Amino acid sequence: MNITSKHQRVECTFPARLEALKDIRLFIEMHCMQWGVSKRQCWALVLACDEICSNIIRHGYRLIDGETLSLGLSMDEHSCSVTIRDTAPPFNPVRMPRREFNLARSGHGLDLANRVARIVYLPKRGRRCYNITSISVPIVETD
């Protein structure tokens, strides 16, 4: 794990494995706490990031070992954001339609992520050999 920090931006690279989800959540929670992000907004960011990372690991990388996810966490006066970089085959988390409730076992993660955070997805293109998923929540002062 390699962490660099400057002002209110930190970056960290994680193995693209489901076991790493807890470390990803801890990474976000720890810094959100330090930066004074509200618990509600921190939870939303953690949940959306967990869902997106799970999908990249399972459906993008297809659980293949040795791949990584690079996370950048940043905050300005308007929002707190996580930017995820991965090199998996493009897997668009934004185009998933909101669905009505049904008994499907999977597919609700993207819906959930889209409900608690703003998500923007840029698939790898041209010279950029990685996908970028940006997850952001607005800054609010109280829980």
Add this chain to the structure above:
Amino acid sequence: MNQGFRADLEPKGKGIFVIRLRGYLDAYTAPQLDTLIAGLLEQNSNRIIVDCAELDYISSAGLGVFMAYIEPIRAAGGDLKFCSLNERIAMIMDMLGFQHIFHITEHFDQALRAFEIPSD
């Protein structure tokens, strides 16, 4: 911020089993829960209360386990009821419409009574 997970099983008599969830239920830990519920169904134990009093976090992977089993549980004459959700978990279940299909109670005793008193 311990991010571990446990699912403990407790028989309550009259064929009712309680699954007490603790910690963080995500895509990595959900298979533990899946195995536990599958084991109950194999024994025809299909009256299940999921006590979430000590569950700190759940993602869609955890919720997907319940979605996968609710139909076979009800087809076998049983049910799966939730109790003691914290605010965040209640919010997630609400977002996904869980309240329309699962019986969710505030307290454990209410869930237990709901099994003991047959509904019409």
